[in-house]
Amino acid sequence: MSIRRWDPLSELSSIREQMNRMWDFLRPVTFRDGGAPRIDLHQTPDELIATAELPGVASKDDIEIHVTPDSLTIRGELKRNYDARDEDFIHAERFVGRFSRTLPLPVEVKPEEARASYENGLLEIHLPKTEVNRGRQPYRVPIQ
Numbered sequence: 001m002s003i004r005r006w007d008p009l010s011e012l013s014s015i016r017e018q019m020n021r022m023w024d025f026l027r028p029v030t031f032r033d034g035g036a037p038r039i040d041l042h043q044t045p046d047e048l049i050a051t052a053e054l055p056g057v058a059s060k061d062d063i064e065i066h067v068t069p070d071s072l073t074i075r076g077e078l079k080r081n082y083d084a085r086d087e088d089f090i091h092a093e094r095f096v097g098r099f100s101r102t103l104p105l106p107v108e109v110k111p112e113e114a115r116a117s118y119e120n121g122l123l124e125i126h127l128p129k130t131e132v133n134r135g136r137q138p139y140r141v142p143i144q
Contacts, residue, residue: 036101037074048109052123060118065125067111072125073102108132
């Protein structure tokens with residue numbers, strides 16, 4: 001048996017990872033982290049396309065989209081479609097309230113030419129790339 005030096009930081013790191021896994025298991029799947037919708041971001045040679053899951057958002061009027069050349073922000077509000085007081089609930093898991101999510105973009109886009117559509121709980125946003133960034137792929141860092 002060999003003697004190893006005790007490293008308290010590695011033990012704390014292990015405990016932190018276990019706690020994070022526990023909280024991920026206990027939190028509801030949709031709108032984790034205080035109301036942040038899940039978003040897919042992919043690209044074509046000419047544009048970035050963001051698709052956000054917004055289940056329960058009744059109208060596109062409840063959604064705000066802000067685009068800068070290097071970021072995308074989606075804000076909105078989920079409302080109950082029925083009247084109920086908090087004390088009337090026996091069990092409640094659904095997220096109700098305001099949500100917000102900001103994503104940094106890997107390439108520069110033209111905010112003034114962005115367009116969006118909302119249907120069946122999915123928000124799709126098309127963000128045209130600037131001329132300099134057309135066809136440009138984000139740099140992938142090799143793992144060693």
